[in-house]
Amino acid sequence: MTARCANDDADGCAQLAVLYDDGDGAAQDHVRAAPLFARACYLGDMASCNMAGLAHGTGIGAEESSKIAASYYSLACSGGDATGCSNLGLAYVNGDGVSVHDAYAASLFDRACAAGSRAGCANLGAAYSLGRGVRRNQQRAADLFEQACNRGDQHACYNLGVLYRDGLGLRRDEKRAASLFEQSCGADDSSACGNLAAMTDDGRGQPRNQQRALELYEQACTLGKAESCFTLSKAYQTGKGRGRDNRRAIALMERALELDPENASSAHVIKALRRARVAEATDRAARSE
Template sequence: MSSRILLFWAFLLAPVLAVGAPEAPRAPAPPPVYAPAPPPPATYRTGVEAVQHKDYRAAAPKLPGECDGGDGQACSYLAELYQKGVAVARDAGRADALLVRSCELGYMRGCNNLAVFRFASATTDAEKAATTPFLEKACEGGEGMGCSNLGFRYERGIGVARDETQARTLYIRACEQGDAEGCNNAAIAYDHPIGGPRDAVAALAAYRRACDLDRIDSCFWAAVAVEKGSGTAADLPRAMKDYSALCDRGHGRSCAAQGWALDQTLGGKENKALARTAYEKACELKYGGGCNSLGLLHEYGRGGPANVVIAAQFFDRGCEIGDANACVNMSRLYRTGRGVSLDQGTAITYLDRACELGSAAACKQLRR
């Protein structure tokens, strides 16, 4: 994720003191409180700079001249405004023409964006394949995102003949060019593996590189590798520290992983109580697996008193967020009437939802 620079202005107003005849002593008045003056409108040298500060209204009148003057980045930014209808009227044809101009001017991200833009509206295999050369140009020109997107096409056989070895090579190249998604894809290719032998050490290095490039999910998978001893010596304390830091950054799955380690790996009454807290934060951060795990702790009284009614609330929340296991557990409670009213119809509804979310066990139950 690219960082954005935010500008803040603060003003201090000096108080105006009146001078008059001396008065009788009195309690000192509290110091006056002054509201800061509103910041002046921001000024930017270029439309590109305005976009980078997310001031699209300021950017819109500047970008056309910059694009006409040969700035490919300005063309690409303006295309995105037309594509999304931000500060200008939505115009897909204008967006396409601007992306072509951007790519012709040698802005390789523009070539990548042109491929993605045209692919989104392609309806035939030939139209999809026709977008591939733009990704090839972007990748050859040093745009890591282009290499990563091209690698994905080779992995899945989209617009090109499927070639997992080539996909892996392109993911590695994307990572070398500093693309976070490319590094994550390279890690997956090393780990699962895709297009070559498994290499746990290289996978961990790629996850860490993606993490350094601010892809927080990759930080999580690096921590998982450390916990499990994949590509390095197993180190639960370090993994727990990493999970905690990621949880504090708002990554719900890391909160859940921290809770799981406390609950299942370390165990004990005190750790299970801490696990409840970790799962609760995961659930608050809308990670459904955390809601489901928290529901199980409440249902069976681990880390605190048992309360099936509260357990049902967390199962329901997890299912709503999209966790299949939480839907299965909610179905089970309705089927048995524990914590909720006995209701076979509602039990089947939750089982249907679990099946839709990919639970093979739920689908199998429905076929009985």
């Protein structure tokens, strides 16, 4: 592969880049992989253009630059790489290296989805669900989420579950929603775990099971779902389903604030945290007497 790449063989450079990027057959070395992806890109391998964009977008192995990343995604998309089109669409949604342009982003997602990109279908579904760049259409969103879910995009499965749970664009089906959340939670989707926990706690779409719900809140919190950390903290604070443990409750509230300090409910968490600290100080004083 090294000799082929030196002789300007795009496939040789791409294969060598993947070898270093994955660490499969050689020591993992992102710094060596990134320029090889760039070389393969300019030699005509469009998938490598997308990979070079990811390197610059994340700053892993290359200079972190959303502008450079977007230029590589654009090359990839122009050359027919569906994933590159989807990633370029996300850049236009978020204004990463380009100006925000929701309508153009939606057209890129449509192009990516039509070319077989599950991420493209999932992102187009989100555009229709939110009405960003296209007229809001929950039924169309559901169809796209289902396409992406069937292709293995677990967050699309979660989004489809939300539509089933809320009856948006299709008939409400809480059992189906819970099943989709279970599937996505198994793939470590924090939102799916949190929503499944709430449904399990309420007995929606499945039998009520408080212990299972608390286990799911714990999983969602570990995965980074701030709301689940706070919900779990209340179980430790009250002793409902968990042994009463103010210290553990305080730690969970602090994690919730650390994960999402700008959340609309953060003021409520802060008040609860103050009360928990007062209760812990009172308990400590009582224990020392």
